[in-house]
Every structure is written in structure tokens, then in C-alpha cells.
Amino acid sequence: MREGISSGAAKAVHPTWVEIDPAAVEENSRHVIRDTGTPLMAIVKADAYGHGAVDVAKAALAGGATWLGVARYGEARALRQAGIQAPLLVLGAVTTTEVDEALAQEVTLTLHNREALSLYAARARAAGQPLRVHLKLDTGMGRLGVLAEEAVPFATEAARETRLQVDGIFSHMAVADEVHPLNDLQADRFEAALRALEGASLRPRWAHLANSAAAYFLPRTRHDLVRVGNVILGIRIRPDRPLPVQYRPALAWKAQLVSCRRLPGGWGVGYGQTYVTRGDEFVGVVPVGYGDGLARVPGHHVLIGGERCPVVGQLCLDQLMVRLPRPFPVGEEVVLVGRQGAESIGLHELAILCRMTQVDCSTRIHARVPRITVSLR
Ligand SMILES: Cc1ncc(COP(=O)(O)O)c(C=O)c1O
Missing domain, CATH: 3.20.20.10 (Alanine racemase)
Structure with a gap:
């Protein structure tokens, strides 16, 4: 565990990382x-x-x-x-x-x-x-x-x-x-x-x-x-019941955007081509996949620029693709679990989506994703 480095500093070092507070x-x-x-x-x-x-x-x-x-x-x-x-x-x-x-x-x-x-x-x-x-x-x-x-x-x-x-x-x-x-x-x-x-x-x-x-x-x-x-x-006792407000999650999972491209309409995305763009779309790539412990189910979202963006196509082992509302610079912070602006994705949300326990979701985050300690306030 690296101590006390900020999200900004983590981004200079890691494509994806977990922050513990x-x-x-x-x-x-x-x-x-x-x-x-x-x-x-x-x-x-x-x-x-x-x-x-x-x-x-x-x-x-x-x-x-x-x-x-x-x-x-x-x-x-x-x-x-x-x-x-x-x-x-x-x-x-x-x-x-x-x-x-x-x-x-x-x-x-x-x-x-x-x-x-x-x-x-x-x-x-x-x-x-x-x-x-x-x-x-x-x-x-x-x-x-x-x-x-x-x-x-x-x-x-x-x-x-x-x-x-x-x-x-x-x-x-x-x-x-x-x-x-x-x-x-x-x-x-x-x-x-x-x-x-x-x-x-x-x-x-x-x-x-x-x-x-x-x-x-x-x-x-x-x-x-x-x-x-x-x-x-700060993990909920049940995914469907928030904890009292004084408790706060100790974990956030972040990554950085490594690619942002405008793809033409009708362009297939990812293995099996399960997603095809409906028109010109901005599609980003995030260096997180099921090899990092994200469950390989449809319906994931990530936060970018304070907005919830849908993951499109199938998760790859090391990467995922995301539909963006507008272009974002490479290096932009991506949140898989945690807060960004007014939006947040909790472990409870992942657990409900993946039909797993919240602890299942947190313990699955692979050891190759470095943990760093920060203040998540
Ligand atoms: C014997 C025992 N005690 C306590 C706990 C803690 O449970 P929880 O994380 O729900 O507080 C566990 C976790 O599974 C356990 O196996």
C-alpha cells in the first residue's frame, strides 16, 4: 500500500488503482x-x-x-x-x-x-x-x-x-x-x-x-x-438499505481514460460485437477489465466528468469501453466505485447489478490493482 498520495499523483503512476481512506x-x-x-x-x-x-x-x-x-x-x-x-x-x-x-x-x-x-x-x-x-x-x-x-x-x-x-x-x-x-x-x-x-x-x-x-x-x-x-x-449491511449518514465508504476504485475516439454509426464495439453505435458516438477506453475483478455482466456504468456513462460491449480482460456524452481528454479520471461530483456508484450498486454480495465485489478487486491510502472526504 502506497501512503498518502493524492488521486492526481496516483494517475501519474497507475492506469487504475483503489483508494482506501x-x-x-x-x-x-x-x-x-x-x-x-x-x-x-x-x-x-x-x-x-x-x-x-x-x-x-x-x-x-x-x-x-x-x-x-x-x-x-x-x-x-x-x-x-x-x-x-x-x-x-x-x-x-x-x-x-x-x-x-x-x-x-x-x-x-x-x-x-x-x-x-x-x-x-x-x-x-x-x-x-x-x-x-x-x-x-x-x-x-x-x-x-x-x-x-x-x-x-x-x-x-x-x-x-x-x-x-x-x-x-x-x-x-x-x-x-x-x-x-x-x-x-x-x-x-x-x-x-x-x-x-x-x-x-x-x-x-x-x-x-x-x-x-x-x-x-x-x-x-x-x-x-x-x-x-x-x-x-462503510459497506451497507444490506445492499438495499443505506447506512446511517455518519458512516462513509472507505474504498473508491478509479482509473484514467486512455483513449477517446469518435466512432462512425454502425461501428461494432468489442468481442462478439454486442454493441453497435447508433450514429457518430464518442467511445472511451478505460484500462479495467474482468481480470481486475469487475464481474463480466452487462449494465455497468462509470463516472466521468461527474456523469454516469454506460459501459458498452462486453468487458475485456484488461479494458472496457464506455459511451461518452462528449469528448474527454486522455487522462481524465474515471470512477468505477466511489463519488465524483454529485454522482456516486457504491459497492451496493455493483452487488445488485452483479447479483453478488458487496464483499464479493470488493474482495474480487485483483491484487494487480494497487491500493493507495488517501482521504476520501
Ligand atoms: C465469524 C464471523 N464473525 C464476524 C464476521 C463479520 O461479519 P460482517 O462483515 O457482516 O460484520 C464474519 C464475516 O463473515 C464472520 O465469519
């Missing part, structure tokens, strides 16, 4: 903590949904996050290597060597089944060091975890392993962005497990259940920590 992440994190009244675990897995994990983690911590969460051990390693010492939970399964690294790096692991319990206990004993874990319950997601009713026997087994330090307990919501009977059922199961653990004096310090959607729509799921990814990035 750490101040937006910092402010959004502060809003999450204030709006939910709950400490924040900032979820920065999958390179913070394509936004850049190290920059997003640092910004979320500056905004008051107390924990970080990632999916894989390699992601935790990258954060530690970047000098980030905050409490850090790996939400997914890990390998034997990763357990050894977690012991050395003071990374917290997810204890999700008996095999993991044996492995963690054996490696912690061998190292002669405590291994911090959060116990994972399956309250209805059907993914990792022991069933909620097994919480006490499982926690009892874990407590026998003196080298294991069970600091937390968590579960994950399956349909929190919808009105669905499973939401209350999952919340009930989690609360029942907590009560049973309290009764057995086994209730860990950190209980957490809520992702972005649950943190906002289901306050009873907040407990001791909310685990939020989308909203700290």
Missing part, C-alpha cells in the same frame, strides 16, 4: 462502538474484504477497536509482522505448525471441536506455555463449533487442560440481515449456553455473537464484543 475506517469504528455501546472486534479477514488488512486494522484500533479478527493464521501472522500487538482471534481452523506459532505470537485460536482441543492441549503442553482460545458454539449456522447444549461438557474438558486459557466463547449468526425466526433461536441458544456456563463457573470473559447485521438489528446479540467487518468499511 483510513480516516473513514477510524470514524466508522468509533460510530460502531458508540451506536452499539459495545467494545469492537474489527474483522479484517480476506485482506479486510479487499481493502488492505494492515491499514484497516491500524485505523480500526485508532478508532477504539479492542480486538481484531481474521479467518486464517496467515492473516494473523501478517498483522503481527506489521507490528500490530492487539488481541487477535483466528476465527477459522488452523494447522499444527500454526498452533505453535500462535503460542509464540500470543494469537488467540478458535476451539471448535474435540480434535482441536487435543491438538491445542498437546502443543501448549509441549511448549510449556498457555494458549489462549475462544470456544466456538454452533447455534444454528451449521459451520464450525460444538452444539450449544454441549457447551458445559466441552468447556469442562477444556478447563482440565491447564495450559489452555479459555478467554472467550462465541457463535455466528446465519441470517441476521433478514427478519427470520432463526435469529431469536440462535440468540436464545447462545444465552442458554452462557447461563449454563455461569452455573458451572465456566463463563469466559468475552462472549460474542453479533456480526454487523446483528449488532444493528438485534441488540440482544451484542454481549461483550461485536464482531464487525462490513460497517467499519
Whole structure:
């Protein structure tokens, strides 16, 4: 990630680039903590949904996050290597060597089944060091975890392993962005497990259940920590529902116009010649294609000169063609995601067009598109 260069400077260096605004992440994190009244675990897995994990983690911590969460051990390693010492939970399964690294790096692991319990206990004993874990319950997601009713026997087994330090307990919501009977059922199961653990004096310090959607729509799921990814990035919980105005997107995707030509009427554009000019038309070329992660579906628009311009013909691997209302100079800024003048294209719009999640759209932006940090205000 290049730091602090302006869009103008980026244009001199890159044909296309992604701008990340750490101040937006910092402010959004502060809003999450204030709006939910709950400490924040900032979820920065999958390179913070394509936004850049190290920059997003640092910004979320500056905004008051107390924990970080990632999916894989390699992601935790990258954060530690970047000098980030905050409490850090790996939400997914890990390998034997990763357990050894977690012991050395003071990374917290997810204890999700008996095999993991044996492995963690054996490696912690061998190292002669405590291994911090959060116990994972399956309250209805059907993914990792022991069933909620097994919480006490499982926690009892874990407590026998003196080298294991069970600091937390968590579960994950399956349909929190919808009105669905499973939401209350999952919340009930989690609360029942907590009560049973309290009764057995086994209730860990950190209980957490809520992702972005649950943190906002289901306050009873907040407990001791909310685990939020989308909203700290200013990504909507649902594509069809704007976030409150205080949240702002942390990502913009830009490019520069590399060609602008007047084509005669009846001129076919692109592979398959799916678009043919109706008369003389200005057609521009933007150096972004499906090889950069833009989904190959019809109906895309980009912003040029503050106007929405339709992408015409099929996306190529590395380029797209756009119908322009008038000629623009080569080098003109093109916005694929973000704001330009009064117009904007949000990840939610791409998600609806491409029938994908917003995170699908942001994580697909290929690594060959450089990320730079800027202020998007
Ligand atoms: C276990 C877990 N917790 C929290 C999150 C964060 O979800 P969101 O980005 O919707 O806040 C995720 C993301 O998928 C997750 O897998």
C-alpha cells in the first residue's frame, strides 16, 4: 500500500488503482462502538474484504477497536509482522505448525471441536506455555463449533487442560440481515449456553455473537464484543438499505481514460460485437477489465466528468469501453466505485447489478490493482 498520495499523483503512476481512506475506517469504528455501546472486534479477514488488512486494522484500533479478527493464521501472522500487538482471534481452523506459532505470537485460536482441543492441549503442553482460545458454539449456522447444549461438557474438558486459557466463547449468526425466526433461536441458544456456563463457573470473559447485521438489528446479540467487518468499511449491511449518514465508504476504485475516439454509426464495439453505435458516438477506453475483478455482466456504468456513462460491449480482460456524452481528454479520471461530483456508484450498486454480495465485489478487486491510502472526504 502506497501512503498518502493524492488521486492526481496516483494517475501519474497507475492506469487504475483503489483508494482506501483510513480516516473513514477510524470514524466508522468509533460510530460502531458508540451506536452499539459495545467494545469492537474489527474483522479484517480476506485482506479486510479487499481493502488492505494492515491499514484497516491500524485505523480500526485508532478508532477504539479492542480486538481484531481474521479467518486464517496467515492473516494473523501478517498483522503481527506489521507490528500490530492487539488481541487477535483466528476465527477459522488452523494447522499444527500454526498452533505453535500462535503460542509464540500470543494469537488467540478458535476451539471448535474435540480434535482441536487435543491438538491445542498437546502443543501448549509441549511448549510449556498457555494458549489462549475462544470456544466456538454452533447455534444454528451449521459451520464450525460444538452444539450449544454441549457447551458445559466441552468447556469442562477444556478447563482440565491447564495450559489452555479459555478467554472467550462465541457463535455466528446465519441470517441476521433478514427478519427470520432463526435469529431469536440462535440468540436464545447462545444465552442458554452462557447461563449454563455461569452455573458451572465456566463463563469466559468475552462472549460474542453479533456480526454487523446483528449488532444493528438485534441488540440482544451484542454481549461483550461485536464482531464487525462490513460497517467499519462503510459497506451497507444490506445492499438495499443505506447506512446511517455518519458512516462513509472507505474504498473508491478509479482509473484514467486512455483513449477517446469518435466512432462512425454502425461501428461494432468489442468481442462478439454486442454493441453497435447508433450514429457518430464518442467511445472511451478505460484500462479495467474482468481480470481486475469487475464481474463480466452487462449494465455497468462509470463516472466521468461527474456523469454516469454506460459501459458498452462486453468487458475485456484488461479494458472496457464506455459511451461518452462528449469528448474527454486522455487522462481524465474515471470512477468505477466511489463519488465524483454529485454522482456516486457504491459497492451496493455493483452487488445488485452483479447479483453478488458487496464483499464479493470488493474482495474480487485483483491484487494487480494497487491500493493507495488517501482521504476520501
Ligand atoms: C465469524 C464471523 N464473525 C464476524 C464476521 C463479520 O461479519 P460482517 O462483515 O457482516 O460484520 C464474519 C464475516 O463473515 C464472520 O465469519
